[in-house]
Amino acid sequence: MNAKERMKIPPVDMPEQDPKERVNNLEEVPLGYTPEMAMLEARRCIQCKTPFCIEGCPVGIDIPGFIKLIEEGDFKGAARKMKERNLLPAVCGRVCPQEEQCQLFCTIGKVRKDPCKSVMIGKLERFIADWDREQGEFEQPPSMKPSGKRVAIIGAGPAGLTVAGDLIKFGHEVIVFEALHRAGGVLVYGIPEFRLPKKIVQYEVDYLEKIGVEFRYDYVIGKTIPVRQIVDDFDAVFVGTGAGLPRFMRVDGENLLGVLSANEYLTRANLMKAYDFPAADTPIVKGKKVITVGGGNVAMDCARTALRMGAERSLIVYRRAEEQMPARLEEIHHAKEEGVEFHLLQNPVRLVGDDKGWIRGAEVIKMELGEPDSSGRRRPVPIEGSEFIENTDALIVAIGNSPNPLVPSCFPDLEVTRWGGIVVNEITGQTSVPGVFAGGDIVLGAATVILAMGHGRRAARAMNLYLSSGRWVDLDSALDLCRAEVH
């Protein structure tokens, strides 16, 4: 089949649960490709000589390579190829913003002038990861000679899990310290079941355990053990504690009952299984009408969760216009299909409660778009006198998170930025403390799973070099030299 013929094949849609059905359950929304669908979609890839898609991937997966194997029906080979670069393909295939990464660079999408018409790299990635998991075969990666070095990883989120997986393969002893009772970080407390089934995350964690990574739960570094002791006891440390500090709007009434941060709402619903109350002990605020404030993926997750918790109306209130929403198009699309109402160019200025302290409404001001701000988006400007009361039984604040200050605050020598992020060398992830590396949202602020994994990947390579050479100063240039030698 020549390139022209390949380009004529339309993108293969992934079947999804019917919106009316799925708001009543927690099952995943997209149902996955069949092998036939995947092989057809794989045929759309023209195997570019210079694969730009790989440049768009933060962990550098050999995308045309694994797609070619799918086309040939060699799913095992495709899975192996993907795992060379990505430890969490089942996760990334579901939650990566591919339209801003690999699929943005895809030649097919460029020719068709629409990244949504690119080769469905993410969907293929998910297919092959799911296929591989369902085979249930465990393949021990080629093991390296034990290095005798010990590494501590603080936080079992996407960044920490990636570092763990990479460093164990280099032969180091790896211990992951997790504050919560389950590994996965935002993958288990934040992203809802209907977008990322928890058993998939658990499968990936189990895999890491099988290849030798040790997990210690309920460990809050800086509290359970002083940071200094971790630094002394281990040959290298990676801090991946995430952006777990919720931001609030700082308006009157924000501490009323029924007002929750997105983190609290999602943690109760996901990690603590509040959807199963009273069989599970953790309750959650339920309302007939629920407002979620914000326009990102997290806001979509909250609004869609609210419907599944029984809300009759679920509203997104966002101060900018829809084009400016940071949420993925797919998430906005899914939310709309399920009946989430979008109240755009509106911003709560005050929350109003009843005599028992429960929220009963939000005073909302209408906005219009003014001049572009520092982010390049047109700044929303309040329209004076346009305030009105939007009644509600619950309000979820989903306007972002800041880096979690717990570890940095217990770590006096660790340099942080004004907004609390750990300062690192971008190439190596080295912090101001020798032997200590950092990455993910604790450095980036609230970003994405795959960027955190990319950070983890880079840090792991630098950590490996540091562990084998003992060299801390100019580690970045040493790393460049190593890379030059390899190529």
Add this chain to the structure above:
Amino acid sequence: MYQLLHKEKLGPDIYLYRFRAPDIARYRKPGQFVIVRINENGERIPITIADVDTEEGSITLIIQAVGKTTLQMAQMRKGDSIPTLTGPLGEPTEIEKVGRVLCVGGGIGIAPLYPVARAMKDIGNHVTSILGARSANLIILTDLMREASDELIITTDDGSEGQKGLVTDAIRNLVDDGEKFEQCITMGPPIMMKFVCILTEKLGIPTIVSLNPIMVDGTGMCGCCRVTVGGSIKFACIDGPEFDGHKVDFDELMARLDTYRSEEKNALERYSSHAGCRLDSMSEGGSR
């Protein structure tokens, strides 16, 4: 898993638990708390640590059975284990030699107060403690608190032990008698802490309170435990749990503690009818 080494009933629905948790015991300081989760479907609840034994590698928690989780704990037996004990969390109490210190504990709040009183005395302060409860059988740790204090006063609402009246009456009496205090620390029901703070503010005694709002993770992630202190939002789990009592909005704290009251009641009723166990206070027709 964290094994229960010892359990003891201290009063109606009040139990002392000693869990094996050597890592927590090693670095815990007075004023810090743990998050407890008793089974796979369990909720995460914060409990301030009453004591530790570093030799045994254990921590002591004193818990009143008031809801489903705490009632289930009351059914535990020595040797049983729970899946989660996370800590020690929160900022420890600032233990400084300031002179004369007044420690005011109410009911179950006497448990977390004990290590603070002891540390305050050990560092050379003169410690006066007031322990209050509705009735004599709800006063706990009397002997330990007596050891940890230079002077100990007990008050009960019904006069069944010590002075009849409230802890605030006892504070007023002490001050009327010419006693001066550089510092007050109070732990107990929010309503008690509120009135202690109103009084000590009038009397000009700086007062530390330990707050116990609803928490989920206990590490600053969810913001469920937010309290208003001096007009700004603080997270009790990482900024606290201790705050300047004169600046705390107690009315808001008390309202927020009621967020899940009806769900908690339902869960408790379901559990009680299912498991056939009841709270002492239910069977005795108590008011809680």
